Amino acid sequence: MRRPFTTCASVMILTIALAPAALFAQDPPPQTAPPAAAQPPAAPKLPFTTDAGLLLIQIKPDQTAAFEALITKLKEAVAKTTDEGVKKQMAGFKVYKSSEPMGANALYVVVVDPAVKNVEYELFAILQKVLTEEERRDPAVVEMSQKAAAAFAVGYNKLNLTLLGGGM
Numbered sequence: 719m720r721r722p723f724t725t726c727a728s729v730m731i732l733t734i735a736l737a738p739a740a741l742f743a744q745d746p747p748p749q750t751a752p753p754a755a756a757q758p759p760a761a762p763k764l765p766f767t768t769d770a771g772l773l774l775i776q777i778k779p780d781q782t783a784a785f786e787a788l789i790t791k792l793k794e795a796v797a798k799t800t801d802e803g804v805k806k807q808m809a810g811f812k813v814y815k816s817s818e819p820m821g822a823n824a825l826y827v828v829v830v831d832p833a834v835k836n837v838e839y840e841l842f843a844i845l846q847k848v849l850t851e852e853e854r855r856d857p858a859v860v861e862m863s864q865k866a867a868a869a870f871a872v873g874y875n876k877l878n879l880t881l882l883g884g885g886m
Contacts, residue, residue, distance in 0.1 A: 764840040766833035767878050770810075773828035773839065774820070774875035781869035782815075782824045788866035789813050791859070792841060795848040804848055807834040823871040831879075840874070842867065 764773075777785045796808045810832045816825035830839065838844065842863065846854065853859055 762836060762838035762840075763843070764838060764874055764876060765836045766830060766839060766876070767835055768880050769833060769835075770829075770831035770879040770881065771833045771839070772830070772877040772879060774877070775826040775828065776820050776823035776871040776875075777826060777869050778871050779819070779822065779824050781865070784862070784865035784869040785824075785826065787862050788841060788845070788869075791862060792845050792848075795845060795853070799848040801848065803834075803837070804844070807837055807839075808844070839876075 775785070796804060799805065810830055812829045814827045814829065816827060819825060828839075833839075838847075845863070849859065
């Protein structure tokens with residue numbers, strides 16, 4: 719049986735008319751995301767917010783050598799850094815060992831005067847910042863860092879200090 723010409727023509731006209739709609743109904747091409755904005759630096763974990771500060775650090779009494787090795791390495795690395803921000807930060811940095819223990823632990827007192835406000839004073843973070851990539855990978859430095867981390871009896875005790883009455 720033969721179809722009438724009008725039916726075939728109608729289907730053909732309808733197909734041509736709907737073709738653009740079918741093309742636009744397909745999934746759009748994937749959009750590329752705009753470049754991510756640079757992440758702001760992480761907030762310091764151990765900052766001072768005043769002009770001077772103290773860190774009280776309790777070290778297991780049988781592991782003081784490991785902590786003192788960390789301080790020695792930190793001083794050596796800071797001495798050769800070209801980072802002026804770190805040099806300024808560490809200019810007033812002094813470490814003392816207390817003659818008296820704190821409970822069962824050895825007590826170290828870090829005096830920071832003047833302190834650079836709102837920068838990182840966590841010892842391992844400073845060390846990582848001033849070491850070269852090669853020094854960070856050095857097995858001796860890795861081992862020293864692990865021993866020093868294990869020497870901490872408790873975390874840092876931080877005191878932000880404000881001078882009263884302009885000093886004496």
